[in-house]
Amino acid sequence: MVVGAGIAGLATAWWLERAGWDVLVVEKAPAFRAGGYMIDFFGPGHEVARRMGLLPAVEARRAPISSVASVDERGRERASISTEAYEAVADGVVSLLRGDLAEVLRDAVRSPIRYGTTVSSVEELEDFDLVVGADGVHSRVRELVFGPSSVRYLGHHVAAYSLDDPALSAQIGYRYQMLTVPHRMIGCYAVRDGALAALMLYRSSSSVLPADPAVALRERFGDLGWVAPSLLSVVPSDVYFDTVSQVDMPVWHRGKVVLVGDACGAVSLFAGHGASLAMTGAFVLAEELAVGTDGAFERYQARMKPVVARTQEFGRKFIGWMAPSSRLRISLRDMAFRLSGQPVVRNLIRGSVMPDVDGVLLR
Numbered sequence: 545m546v547v548g549a550g551i552a553g554l555a556t557a558w559w560l561e562r563a564g565w566d567v568l569v570v571e572k573a574p575a576f577r578a579g580g581y582m583i584d585f586f587g588p589g590h591e592v593a594r595r596m597g598l599l600p601a602v603e604a605r606r607a608p609i610s611s612v613a614s615v616d617e618r619g620r621e622r623a624s625i626s627t628e629a630y631e632a633v634a635d636g637v638v639s640l641l642r643g644d645l646a647e648v649l650r651d652a653v654r655s656p657i658r659y660g661t662t663v664s665s666v667e668e669l670e671d672f673d674l675v676v677g678a679d680g681v682h683s684r685v686r687e688l689v690f691g692p693s694s695v696r697y698l699g700h701h702v703a704a705y706s707l708d709d710p711a712l713s714a715q716i717g718y719r720y721q722m723l724t725v726p727h728r729m730i731g732c733y734a735v736r737d738g739a740l741a742a743l744m745l746y747r748s749s750s751s752v753l754p755a756d757p758a759v760a761l762r763e764r765f766g767d768l769g770w771v772a773p774s775l776l777s778v779v780p781s782d783v784y785f786d787t788v789s790q791v792d793m794p795v796w797h798r799g800k801v802v803l804v805g806d807a808c809g810a811v812s813l814f815a816g817h818g819a820s821l822a823m824t825g826a827f828v829l830a831e832e833l834a835v836g837t838d839g840a841f842e843r844y845q846a847r848m849k850p851v852v853a854r855t856q857e858f859g860r861k862f863i864g865w866m867a868p869s870s871r872l873r874i875s876l877r878d879m880a881f882r883l884s885g886q887p888v889v890r891n892l893i894r895g896s897v898m899p900d901v902d903g904v905l906l907r
């Protein structure tokens with residue numbers, strides 16, 4: 545049984561069913577959730593997608609984003625980095641919606657996926673030979689099997705949602721535009737069919753989310769200009785609203801239960817490689833199980849955990865780039881954007897956007 549039909553769960557189901565396992569996937573959401581936020585997909589996860597034969601489908605969903613721009617309160621560009629320059633620092637990167645990557649995986653999985661289903665007790669897990677907890681950063685499997693978890697709060701809350709506004713979507717275009725003020729960032733970009741995707745990030749000392757996302761977001765961003773009032777006027781009820789956290793636990797398995805993806809090793813949006821590592825974890829787990837079930841979980845963890853730890857450390861350092869704490873830091877980041885055409889600066893940016901994930905796919 546695989547719990548969670550996200551990136552990690554679907555990729556695990558795919559590899560296990562190819563290896564001859566009978567797989568059942570259970571997913572809490574009542575139906576498949578499309579869309580979501582934009583992710584940059586590269587690194588070892590990209591290579592895993594290639595090995596699965598899914599790169600053409602992933603490429604077909606590539607978002608036509610042409611640049612990432614920092615704008616001021618009137619929407620005037622302060623600095624930008626072209627997609628071409630970004631691709632030069634992030635080899636093979638594909639920007640696409642998280643839901644699009646999940647859809648590619650779901651379409652490739654043959655095993656049954658039971659939506660609107662979750663696990664509520666450890667006893668239920670007894671019915672299966674292998675239980676994979678792929679249920680994300682707030683994993684229920686982790687809580688049931690390992691008790692109170694080791695979640696490291698990174699001091700921010702994040703919201704993401706889409707809205708249908710063809711006029712605004714046309715105005716923003718396929719450019720990721722963001723307005724940053726100390727400790728707060730609001731960004732948006734056009735997505736398909738006249739829709740717009742919004743992302744908001746703000747610093748908070750509390751790891752408990754406010755009860756009403758719309759109220760909280762209006763309180764935090766209501767004083768800002770540019771498109772902020774338009775975005776805040778339509779916060780939908782199904783907004784993605786969460787704390788920004790990492791998961792750090794000493795052991796990823798117990799008995800026949802093993803965790804993959806964010807459930808055991810969330811790196812956070814600051815690190816930006818979570819989807820890639822979720823795919824990688826699925827592959828490494830299946831590869832080690834194919835070598836032999838004895839000790840497979842230990843070998844899987846030994847290969848994955850150091851890479852996850854390095855990426856988490858990298859993510860913590862990246863907070864200051866994504867959510868700068870002062871106007872000076874915002875100006876420095878914008879300067880790096882402006883100079884991103886220069887090879888020297890590109891190399892510096894490469895060092896700060898790419899964690900060391902090399903070698904994880906080698907046995």
Ligand SMILES: Cc1cc2nc3c(=O)[nH]c(=O)nc-3n(C[C@H](O)[C@H](O)[C@H](O)COP(=O)(O)OP(=O)(O)OC[C@H]3O[C@@H](n4cnc5c(N)ncnc54)[C@H](O)[C@@H]3O)c2cc1C
Nearest residue numbers: 548550551552572584662679680684805806816817818819
């Ligand atoms: C704003 C933002 C930007 C990001 N940007 C990037 C990026 O640029 N690049 C990148 O690689 N990563 C990025 N990430 C991280 C990436 O999205 C995650 O690391 C990745 O989705 C993890 O996959 P997962 O399958 O482990 O978890 P998820 O994708 O969260 O999937 C977990 C699944 O389990 C289900 N579930 C939860 N609880 C239960 C339960 N009790 N029972 C059954 N099912 C359950 C959920 O509904 C969900 O379908 C970003 C994340 C955010 C929030």
